[in-house]
Amino acid sequence: MKLDGYYINLGRSHERRQSIDAQLERLSLTHVFARFPAVDGAAETEQIFESAGARSVWACRRSHEQVIAQSAPDTITIVLEDDVEFSEGFGRIVTEPVMRGFVAENPSVDMVFLDCCPYVASMPQLLAEAERHLPGRRQSPASAERNHEPASVSILDARDRYAYCAAAYVVTPRGKERLTALFRASAHADRTPIDSLFLGWIASGEINARIFVPFLVSPPLDVFESTIPYDTVGQPPVDVQENRWVSTVRRLLFAGETRVESGSPGQPPGEPVRMSSEYAAGMALYEQLRLMYLEQRG
Secondary structure (H helix, E strand, C coil), X not given: CCEEEEEEXXXXXXXXXXXXXXXXXXXXXXXXXXXXXXXXXXXXXXXXXXXXXXXXXXXXXXXXXXXXXXXXXXXXEEEEECCCEECCCHHHHCCHHHHHHHHXXXXXXCEEECCCEECXXXXXXXXXXXXXXXXXXXXXCCCCCCCCCCCCCEEEECCCCEEECCCEEEECHHHHHHHHHHHHHCHHHCCCCHHHHHHHHHHHCCCCEEEEECECEECCCCCCCCCCCHHHCCCCCCCHHHHHHHHHHHHHCECCCCCCCCCCCCCCCCCCCCCCHHHHHHHHHHHHHHHHHHXXXX
């Protein structure tokens, strides 16, 4: 059982392609990944769309469907969007022997998410798991030994944890068979975003998915503008402030440089800290989101 990978990239997104190609070269992963040409909604003439946003959402879904459909049915396939960054630990953890062993030990699993925007209620657990596997973060910020190298990952059930985003995931051979059937059955709902489909299928039990924590791949904050014009869909996918906070927690769960202004927990320089600044910042954002939800409920 082989491991292969694809990154979905629009022909006009040259900067994104250059960025991900440079990372693959640096991490010696060019033999694993190939570019998959994204479906370009702007070039679609046979469909009638109510907005540019709806056109882009449709094209994104079709891109994910097609990349899974064209992969060999007996391979373990990694699917990435082209705006992601890799953890330095990716090539050590997501290897062919490791993933082959994972599939053998978990034959009923269809997908593994390497990144996502999580449900708010799950954030404390996810942050604690990431903290446990990233001991180098608990070094003093001034220490040369501080690093983001994951010792390992936790493997968690995606149900009640995965909320949205489809930037990085693995599909098993069993998952390809399941997803092919589900895509076919949902062809009438072709305006539904791909991550909404995944969420619904996970919630219903039609897809059995896991999440690796900490995240081994994740898009940076505000580096690339989305290729989907959400302002034309009719309404933003979530509240703007909520999305900002959730996306920041997502980035803090990444096993790499987060580039999030988080500050230090306050221990003396040169001494190991009780908790990393990333964990402290993530928990502070969780509290903000929890209070927001309480206020919304009145």
